Amino acid sequence: MKRERSRDPKNSQVYLVGGGIASLASAVYLIKDAKVPGENIHILEQDMLLGGALDGTGNPESGFIIRGGRMHEEHFVCYWDLLSNIPSYDDPNISVKEESFEFNSRFISHAQARLLKDGKKVDLSSFGLSFNDQADLLKLTFASEKSLDNVTIEEWFKEEFFQTNYWYLWTSMFAFQKWSSVAIMRRYMKRFIHLLDGMPQLGGIMRTKYNQYHSVVIPLHRYLQERGVHFEMQTRVVDIDFEITDEYKKAIALHVSRENEKKEKIELREDDYVFMTNGSITESSDIGSWTKAPQLKDKSTSGAWMLWEKVAKKDKAFGNPGVFSDNIDLQKWYSYTATLKDDTFHDYMENFSGNTDGTGGLVTMIDSNWLMSIVIARQPHFPNQPKDVKVFWGYGLYPDREGNFVKKKMSECSGEELLEELWYHLKVQDLMRPVVDAKKVNCIPVAMPFIDSLFMPYAVGDRPDVLPEGTKNFAFLGQFAEVPDDCVFTVEYSVRCAQTAVYGLFETDKEVLPVYDSIHNPLVLINAVKAINR
Numbered sequence: 102m103k104r105e106r107s108r109d110p111k112n113s114q115v116y117l118v119g120g121g122i123a124s125l126a127s128a129v130y131l132i133k134d135a136k137v138p139g140e141n142i143h144i145l146e147q148d149m150l151l152g153g154a155l156d157g158t159g160n161p162e163s164g165f166i167i168r169g170g171r172m173h174e175e176h177f178v179c180y181w182d183l184l185s186n187i188p189s190y191d192d193p194n195i196s197v198k199e200e201s202f203e204f205n206s207r208f209i210s211h212a213q214a215r216l217l218k219d220g221k222k223v224d225l226s227s228f229g230l231s232f233n234d235q236a237d238l239l240k241l242t243f244a245s246e247k248s249l250d251n252v253t254i255e256e257w258f259k260e261e262f263f264q265t266n267y268w269y270l271w272t273s274m275f276a277f278q279k280w281s282s283v284a285i286m287r288r289y290m291k292r293f294i295h296l297l298d299g300m301p302q303l304g305g306i307m308r309t310k311y312n313q314y315h316s317v318v319i320p321l322h323r324y325l326q327e328r329g330v331h332f333e334m335q336t337r338v339v340d341i342d343f344e345i346t347d348e349y350k351k352a353i354a355l356h357v358s359r360e361n362e363k364k365e366k367i368e369l370r371e372d373d374y375v376f377m378t379n380g381s382i383t384e385s386s387d388i389g390s391w392t393k394a395p396q397l398k399d400k401s402t403s404g405a406w407m408l409w410e411k412v413a414k415k416d417k418a419f420g421n422p423g424v425f426s427d428n429i430d431l432q433k434w435y436s437y438t439a440t441l442k443d444d445t446f447h448d449y450m451e452n453f454s455g456n457t458d459g460t461g462g463l464v465t466m467i468d469s470n471w472l473m474s475i476v477i478a479r480q481p482h483f484p485n486q487p488k489d490v491k492v493f494w495g496y497g498l499y500p501d502r503e504g505n506f507v508k509k510k511m512s513e514c515s516g517e518e519l520l521e522e523l524w525y526h527l528k529v530q531d532l533m534r535p536v537v538d539a540k541k542v543n544c545i546p547v548a549m550p551f552i553d554s555l556f557m558p559y560a561v562g563d564r565p566d567v568l569p570e571g572t573k574n575f576a577f578l579g580q581f582a583e584v585p586d587d588c589v590f591t592v593e594y595s596v597r598c599a600q601t602a603v604y605g606l607f608e609t610d611k612e613v614l615p616v617y618d619s620i621h622n623p624l625v626l627i628n629a630v631k632a633i634n635r
Contacts, residue, residue, distance in 0.1 A: 104568070106608040110137045112372050116355060118338045119378030119405065120146030121153025122592055123578035125321045126183050126599035127376050128330050133186065135607035139328030145357065147337035147404045150314075151322055153579075154383045155592070157312025157483060161490045164391075164440040164543040165483055168383055169552070170476065170494065172274075172462075173201070173307040174296065176617035177593035179600055187320045190311065190484065197309075197320050204310045208479050210303040212461045214454035216269055218468045220528035222454075225301035227635045228267035233259060235633055241287050242620075249284035250560035257283045267633070270300055273465040273474050275590065276498060280431055281556035285589060292588045295619035298628045303462040312482050317592075335360040337404045340411050341375065343575075350416060352575040374574045376602055379412070379565065380425060380581035381405040382555055382590075387548045391516040395548035397433065400426055406551070409581070413565075420565035425554040425581060432554040435511055436496040436547050437519050443541040447491045449529060450477055466526040470504055471497035471511045473523060495523065500548075516544030555580045555589040567601040576602035586616045 107113060115137055117124035124144055131137040150156070159165035173180070184197035192200070216223035230238070237258050254277065255263070262268055263279060271277055277286060296305045309316035326332070342354040352375040355367040369375065384403040389395035400406050409422040426432075441447070447458060454461050459479025466473050475495035482492045497519075500511040506525035507518045514522070520542065524530045536542055564583040567576055576582075578598045580589045587594050600613045619625045 106606060108608040110135055110607055113137060113141060113374060115142050115374045117144045117376045120144050120151040121378055122155055123378050123595035123598050126596045127603055128325050129183060130599055130603040132328055134609045134611050135603050139330045143331045143333055145333050145336045145338055149334055152314050152318035155313035155318050157314035160485060161487055164545045165438055165492050166545050167312055167438050167494050168386060168436055168547050171592050174305050178614045178617060179596040180593045182614060183596050187324050190315050190320050197317060201309055205307045208459040210306040210462050212303045213456055214464050215301055217466050225266055228633055229265040230267050230633055234262045242290060246284050247561055251558045252283045253280045253558050254283045254286055255279040269467045273463055276553055277556060282558045285556055288588050291620045294629050295625045298632045306462060311484060315484055338408055343415050345416055349571045349573050350569060351573040376576045376578050378579040379409040379577050380422060382552050382580060383549060385550050389546040391543050394513050394515055395546050397548045397550055418565060418569040421563040424559050424563045425557050429550045433550045434496055434498050434552055435500045437516060437544050438494050439544045441491045441542045443536045445536050469526050470502040471499050473497050516546050519546055520544050567598050568605045
């Protein structure tokens with residue numbers, strides 16, 4: 102059935118459930134391309150801050166916090182299209198895209214200490230792949246996605262594969278686990294094959310000038326505020342009513358819980374629309390401190406997951422949230438942000454790695470039981486960060502294992518204990534002891550129960566289509582909506598959802614920008630084959 106698109110949306114009210122990048126992007130495209138008046142757009146966000154996984158907050162006194170950071174690359178065509186229209190945080194005369202490309206022209210990723218073992222750099226002149234490993238990679242590239250329903254990475258590859266440099270680079274860079282979906286891994290292999298040759302040095306990886314909250318979210322927020330968009334914070338959508346027939350599916354009401362638990366029902370009129378971000382990777386995060394470990398929360402604390410579960414029960418086309426959210430022990434990992442009123446650590450890492458801050462990217466300790474990694478971004482990473490304050494971020498992929506030095510699970514460790522383990526692996530315990538004793542360092546850990554949920558093994562249909570068959574006024578957005586050929590855990594994926602939803606429901610002269618297709622470029626293929634044979 103051909104979907105009718107709105108041709109005159111001036112009387113439409115559009116409700117965007119969730120305040121992450123997918124909703125923010127949708128609002129921009131609704132205004133710019135669909136000609137929906139900004140004052141007709143409502144972003145309903147359960148928290149006090151926008152941005153979802155694009156975050157960054159804090160100050161030099163109490164410490165800065167970044168739960169994570171999304172890596173970018175030049176060919177995120179939807180993402181850069183979005184940001185080409187948004188004035189940057191510092192300068193209204195240049196766009197976020199222009200600022201980012203200029204920044205990355207000066208601070209080029211070329212990691213010289215990507216993997217460490219026993220505190221020393223690992224030789225990455227070879228991926229270390231055997232003939233069998235290479236054959237398995239080739240076979241995976243040509244497998245159909247449907248044939249990989251519910252198949253894990255460890256079911257596809259032999260055990261020796263998981264000791265190769267190739268795997269250590271992949272698992273730490275993208276946060277893949279052995280039990281992650283091999284279908285998702287296949288998408289990554291095909292989508293980013295043009296980056297394979299430079300992967301040991303993180304070649305082609307781009308970052309924003311500041312953390313992504315300040316560099317991306319605040320500029321988007323400003324842009325939308327200036328155009329009259331309503332930001333309804335501390336507003337949780339707890340259910341959505343639908344009218345579902347054999348011919349169509351139509352949202353007819355939103356049930357919301359506002360500040361102070363005030364309940365409200367929003368009746369949708371004939372020309373109104375709802376875009377829902379289903380699921381969240383940073384939902385139910387908990388923040389610890391220098392002296393306290395964060396707590397792991399369960400799904401009942403999550404507005405996004407509980408809403409999707411209710412919605413999914415209404416129609417099989419609305420996906421299967423439990424596939425992605427019912428195994429927290431397989432999905433969680435912990436990150437940490439260190440704030441130092443001292444240059445010692447950053448000076449050491451610059452001399453050790455050969456990278457100035459902002460050019461190295463991930464440093465992963467492959468002999469760490471937690472598989473610890475750190476990133477030293479270009480300083481300052483926050484606009485309110487003084488010159489004498491330094492910040493770095495890190496994470497551990499196996500928080501239930503006992504540390505090599507700190508004999509506790511990572512999940513049980515305070516910020517101080519996390520850094521003790523890090524100093525041990527980097528062989529800088531003596532160097533850093535005076536800094537710690539002088540109380541010139543703080544470290545704030547974060548528990549994230551759903552952070553790897555988007556990589557869980559799944560089957561076709563478990564992620565609902567952005568525009569389910571027959572939908573009249575409803576779309577799914579974000580990492581748990583289905584976008585063919587593109588890769589979850591990227592900002593590009595969320596913005597592509599936004600384009601798909603807006604251009605599919607409204608009459609515009611726009612088409613969704615195609616996924617960058619480097620796998621059919623002969624030169625890219627030749628370089629990739631050479632790389633895996635090194």
